[in-house]
Amino acid sequence: MAENSNNKTEKIISLCKRRGFVYPASEIYGGFANAFDYGPLGSQLKLNLKNEWWKRFVVERDDIVGMDSAIIQNPKVWEASGHIGSFTDPLVECKKCHKRFREDHVQEIKAKFNTDANAETGSRIKSGMTDGEKEMLVCASGGEHDFAEAKNFNLMFKTFIGVTEDSTSTAYLRPETAQGMFINFLNVTQSSRVKIPFGIGQIGKAFRNEITPGNFTFRTREFEQAEIEYFVEPSLDESKKWFTYWLARWKEFFTDFGIRDENLTIRAHDKSELSHYSAGTSDIEYDFPFGMSELAGVAQRTKFDLEQHSKHSGIDQKYFDEVNGKKYIPYVVEPTMGVDRAMLAFLVDAYDESDGKDGREIGEVTLRLHPKLAPIKVAVFPLMKKEGMPELAHDIIADLRQAGIATFYDESGSIGRRYRRQDEIGTPFCLTVDFDSAKDKSVTVRDRDTMKQERIKIAELKKYFVEKNI
């Protein structure tokens, strides 16, 4: 299983690089571990994903407003939130090679491969282990690692503000977007006329000095989150009610945009896993090729954050509930997701290699992305580079672009080859201008998934594509 799974991951990484979805960062300088750059198609796919999220959870709802807070905040924010004190991983350092690993990951690998039993020096390696797993068990200087006692390591990236570099100028890159919403709770309630229950939504970069990043864009040190802080009346019953509601809405977002339900699982955290702020968290896990792993989550943060900010700032964060005349600090339910992980899951789920029974060659790849997510919606081909076909194709493109439809022009190679190039990047429709188009004012539109072709009047194309929900 491990071999097939790694194989699929490798194929997706290769497709992403070759077709301009995701490149290794700083490649011309030899790369930069676990950092990635999104190329022309990847940046568009990611933008489409974020736009659909924003539309659904902010624009189309009366009870949620959006915001965009600073990445570097006053360090007191992170003292109050508990990130300076508690946002740590226990690390073990090898006294011989000085490499550091997460202690829990070393234990997990040992348990997974049962390597403690009769392990001779250097003989822990088992087939199916990834390079990262091997590295955790065997020291580069030979034999086993000689680990020192575990120490806690803070995951926040530090930086300095201004010219001096000391503790008075230390600041942090945010490890979650959430706090930007908590510290603006009063601003939002005072400026937006929102009434509890209501939420604040935000999409933005977060940074964590992860010890063991990996699995392509799944775990990186710089990533994007899409989060909602949903404020409710302060009772565990209310919190649980909204927790259930948000878990369903969150999962729906993935299934509505194409992820197969059978590839998603909801897993409740046990007590030992809960973050320092949580009274209950469930993860939505996706069946990635490298195993079932967290894609998104919903947490009950109770009044932890607002209470902490009240204490640390000295500014009362209470809300006045006009309906029942009470003043209180609300409870918070937090649906959160990683945008990069979501994009990876959408790519993995969409990746389809033909078995040769659908009219394609065996092994040909179709990326069955939801049309709303696909970076290009319509590829436009002139059948030949003559008799006005390229000119008509460009006129059609100009018209579709005016309607906000992302198009791509391709005149090289056979039509079959052009279809294959678009299938591989997930373009839902290809449109061919042929010898008859100028006369019958029509073109042939081919559907990526059904491979059916239809003759459509040029004047009706915009309406046709809008109805296709692109």
Ligand code: GAP
């Ligand atoms: N505000 C709550 C919070 O940050 P989290 O579970 O630590 O909770 C939320 O992170 C989401 O962010 C995760 O479900 C995951 O999708 C994404 N995420 C977390 N760490 C990540 C990393 N190192 N690389 C990519 N995505 C990450």
